[in-house]
Amino acid sequence: MRREAEQAVIAQGASAADVSVDVTVDPQSNTVRAIATGATELRTQDRTHRVTDEELLGVAATSLSVDRSLVEVLASTDSHVVFGTTERRRLLRPARQAVRVVDRDGVVRFVSQDARVEQATVGTGGDFLPRLIGETTSYGDGGSRAPALQLIVGPRIADLSGVLDESQLISLARTEVEGRDRDESLVAVLETRA
Known part of the structure; x- marks a missing residue:
């Protein structure tokens, strides 16, 4: 489908x-x-100008509203770079990791105020994705809720955030990477649901 x-x-x-x-x-x-x-x-693009890593860092820092020195690269593929910064919180609350996914043209493609980012390859995705999804699934009075997942593979960002069931999310994530080169980079951006 x-x-x-x-x-x-x-x-x-x-x-x-x-x-x-x-x-x-x-x-x-x-x-x-x-x-x-x-x-x-x-968009009209100047194909002779390649966006540098420093320019991508500047785009991410501007989007995150922090100084460039506070931004780090969390993951990188041929098509996207995932940047993040840790926001310290008061009163025993855990720190949050704000995330921006920026494509190699310098366009911010995804924004999260608090996400976990992990990188692997398509070949290891079969074990990697179920483990990550299991670790970030939340449990409450209403049952379990799978994390909101953005999967970066190749030039695409697959938005799988509409799936709340853990087993269905794992199945859909596996389908997304099916048939791809085993050595291709795979990045998972997961937001735990409250």
């Missing part, structure tokens, strides 16, 4: 690298929705 939605948007002229598919699973009504969005490339 996810791939069909993605292909339908690409067939209408969307840039394959910019297609986003949001999958929502509603266990109460037994429905699954896949909504794909994308756009044609409308």
Whole structure:
């Protein structure tokens, strides 16, 4: 269903690298929705100018509203760099890690005020993803809630935040990396749900 939605948007002229598919699973009504969005490339780009790592750091620092010295690279792929900064909190509250995912053109593609970031390869994703999802699943009176997951693989950021069930999220994440080169970088950005 996810791939069909993605292909339908690409067939209408969307840039394959910019297609986003949001999958929502509603266990109460037994429905699954896949909504794909994308756009044609409308920006004019100077292909002779390559955005430097320093410029990417500046973009992230501006977005995070902190000094550049407080920003660190948490993960990096050929298409994206994930930056973060730790925000100390008072009164025994745990520190939060604000995160920005910036593409290699210098555009902020994802923003989180508190997320965990882990990097691996597609080949190790089969063990890596279930472990991470299990560690960041929250439990409460209403049962368990899987984390909001953004999966960066290749030029795409797969938004899997619409899935609340842990086993369904693991299955969907595995489907997302299926058929890719085992040595390709894989980055997971996870937000624990309250």
